[in-house]
Amino acid sequence: MRADARRNYERLLSEAKTAFDKHGIHTSLDDIARQAGLGNATLYRHFPTRESLLKTMLHDSIKELGTTAEELLTTEPAGEALATWVRAAVAHATTYRGLVTLLMDSLKDEASELNNACTSMQSSGQHLLERAQRSGEVRDDTSPNELFALIASAAWAREHAPDEADQVLTVLIDGLWPPRR
Structure with missing residues (x-):
């Protein structure tokens, strides 16, 4: 990428972060x-869609969430590892106002530019959930999809009812x- 194009790219990311922090993900791209x-x-030209912009902005934090899951699989007791990761996933899903809904929609939409990132995140949580279920530390009647619905619910609460x-x-x-019993 040319130096001027790189500067423009970085400026756009910086302004997008500021705007999303202040107004949420539905702020005007213009x-x-x-x-x-x-x-x-x-x-x-750099970001043809809102999702492509968000995918770039969230790349590092999504990767970090996966790395955290991998580390927790080997360093923490299964139940604690899952609880720690759930807290991190809720924090991630509330990076910007409105993000949790987009992430959940993207998880169900294979054409979404965020789908791979969301399914990767879900896979990380699934490994932690299954390990905790095998160890008997968490209930065995919770599916990965239900876990993500619960994470989305907690993220929604963080966004809309922060006191609770x-x-x-x-x-x-x-x-x-x-x-x-």
Whole structure:
């Protein structure tokens, strides 16, 4: 990439982060380009869709979430590892307002530019869930899809009911443990 194109690319990413932090993922892409001092054609040349922009912006954090899962598989007891990763996944899904809905939609849409990243993230969680289920530390009647619905629910609570979000996440994680008899 040419030096000027690289500068434009980096400026767009910086402005997108600022805009998404302030207004959520549905902020105007044209406004992002304008704030970067560039035309919208430059933005769309680098990022043809909102998803492509988000995919680039989230690349490192999604990769880190996968790396965290791999490390937890070998360093923490199974139940603790799953709980730690669930907390990290909820934090990731709330990086920007509105992101959790897009991630869940992308998980179901194979044509989505975020689908591979979302299925990779789901696979990481699935490995942790299955390990915890095999060890008997978490209930065996929870599927990976249900786990992700629970993560999305906790992320939604964090976004829309922040005062209750910590308790919602605690109850979610406690609910993964086997029922006491």
